[in-house]
Amino acid sequence: MNAGDSEIVVSIMQQEGYRYTERIEEADIILINTCSIRDNAEQRIWGRLSEMRRLKKQKPGLIVGVIGCMAERLKEQLIEGNTGVDIVAGPDSYRTLPQLVQSVEEGGKGINVELSKEETYAEIAPVRLDKNGVSAFIAIMRGCNNYCAYCVVPYTRGIERSRDPQTIIDEAKTLFENGYREVTLLGQNVNSYSFGDFGFPELLAAVAEISPLLRVRFATSHPKDISDQLLKTMAQYDNICKSIHLPAQSGSNDMLKKMNRKYTREWYLERVAAIKHFLPDCTITTDLISGFCGETLEDHSQTISLMQEVGYASAFMFKYSERPGTFSARHFADDIDEVEKTRRLNEVIALQNKLSIVSNQAEVGKIREVLVEGTSKRSEEQLCGRTSQNKMVVFDKKDYKAGDYVMVKITGCSSATLFGEATE
Ligand code: 5AD
Numbered sequence: 001m002n003a004g005d006s007e008i009v010v011s012i013m014q015q016e017g018y019r020y021t022e023r024i025e026e027a028d029i030i031l032i033n034t035c036s037i038r039d040n041a042e043q044r045i046w047g048r049l050s051e052m053r054r055l056k057k058q059k060p061g062l063i064v065g066v067i068g069c070m071a072e073r074l075k076e077q078l079i080e081g082n083t084g085v086d087i088v089a090g091p092d093s094y095r096t097l098p099q100l101v102q103s104v105e106e107g108g109k110g111i112n113v114e115l116s117k118e119e120t121y122a123e124i125a126p127v128r129l130d131k132n133g134v135s136a137f138i139a140i141m142r143g144c145n146n147y148c149a150y151c152v153v154p155y156t157r158g159i160e161r162s163r164d165p166q167t168i169i170d171e172a173k174t175l176f177e178n179g180y181r182e183v184t185l186l187g188q189n190v191n192s193y194s195f196g197d198f199g200f201p202e203l204l205a206a207v208a209e210i211s212p213l214l215r216v217r218f219a220t221s222h223p224k225d226i227s228d229q230l231l232k233t234m235a236q237y238d239n240i241c242k243s244i245h246l247p248a249q250s251g252s253n254d255m256l257k258k259m260n261r262k263y264t265r266e267w268y269l270e271r272v273a274a275i276k277h278f279l280p281d282c283t284i285t286t287d288l289i290s291g292f293c294g295e296t297l298e299d300h301s302q303t304i305s306l307m308q309e310v311g312y313a314s315a316f317m318f319k320y321s322e323r324p325g326t327f328s329a330r331h332f333a334d335d336i337d338e339v340e341k342t343r344r345l346n347e348v349i350a351l352q353n354k355l356s357i358v359s360n361q362a363e364v365g366k367i368r369e370v371l372v373e374g375t376s377k378r379s380e381e382q383l384c385g386r387t388s389q390n391k392m393v394v395f396d397k398k399d400y401k402a403g404d405y406v407m408v409k410i411t412g413c414s415s416a417t418l419f420g421e422a423t424e
């Protein structure tokens with residue numbers, strides 16, 4: 001979500017005549033896009049801000065802004081005292097950034113943290129900063145209405161709203177015409193996308209129709225509303241990638257209830273069975289939280305057994321981090337101590353490493369279509385790209401280049417990468 005927001009901000013600033021630079025020493029304005037989802041994300045930003053204060057001493061007149069979720073959450077704290085911050089702009093106020101810069105140039109501060117019920121930046125064409133030129137993200141909605149007990153997103157990014165489908169389809173078409181071969185449709189809960197006659201399956205199909213050469217991915221699916229209709233749509237189109245990110249958070253019904261996830265372990269497993277039924281070749285990935293309020297060893301072992309039952313291809317795994325203002329911060333004690341949280345998380349990570357290897361080993365011997373993203377990090381002589389199942393494959397370059405589809409025979413793997421050989 002955040003990378004996409006930065007691209008919107010660059011687009012807005014460019015329209016006003018500003019120029020983007022990657023070289024920090026060249027910049028006259030530095031805007032730091034922030035995330036509040038876990039405390040360590042915010043701590044890193046406080047670190048960056050002390051760096052900014054040093055830069056400001058070397059370059060008087062340098063303007064520093066904090067934008068995004070942390071701006072929304074910590075408004076006053078960021079602007080008061082000796083933080084060196086001139087601009088604070090929440091996720092719905094990027095259009096006003098040029099005015100905010102102006103008020104700083106006139107000697108004041110620039111603050112706008114108003115949340116909106118409508119803003120989707122629908123017609124703003126993001127300036128692509130992810131330079132591989134092959135895959136791009138498209139934000140299809142903003143905000144979230146789910147209020148999971150631990151989560152700060154509904155407070156920092158506001159209520160859920162869907163973007164006009166025509167602007168999404170046009171953006172995807174333009175990307176395709178400019179050589180892009182993969183788009184990922186992004187929202188906190190894409191399954192609740194709704195705009196006029198368009199639900200998410202209709203939107204997904206419309207984007208897939210642009211060209212069979214354009215791959216379509218999406219994230220994130222909330223397990224409570226991933227529908228059979230969506231799975232059937234995925235099955236209908238070869239270019240809709242066969243990989244679903246389905247955050248479970250926990251395998252324990254007590255925890256799921258307390259987290260306000262609105263589904264049970266049984267419901268989740270039934271949805272996994274539906275995925276396997278409609279899309280036998282689809283990988284499933286997830287997010288998991290260790291050490292949520294009151295999590296017992298039995299709850300933790302339920303998460304372990306859920307992981308084994310589903311056999312995730314990969315997972316993002318976190319320790320619970322209490323976020324001020326959320327339901328769980330207000331009502332439950334953050335009572336699993338740090339050492340125990342770490343121990344449980346490490347157990348989850350160790351198991352996932354094993355599951356990732358199992359999932360990757362099952363690919364060895366198969367021939368997969370790989371969309372080349374670029375040169376491999378390890379060697380100039382090798383390329384990397386992904387399979388439809390979202391697995392990274394590294395193979396010898398030959399005459400292939402970024403944006404090509406290559407049939408690759410998988411010959412080996414690590415827990416994170418597949419290795420193969422082009423078959424043509
Ligand atoms: N603590 C730990 N992890 C969290 N996430 C969201 N809020 C928290 C929190 N307070 C995780 C969830 C979510 C992912 C994006 O971040 O797993 O799916």
Ligand code: SF4
Pocket residue numbers: 144145146147148151152153154188189222
């Ligand atoms: Fe947060 Fe839950 Fe919304 Fe995801 S669905 S952004 S975890 S509140």
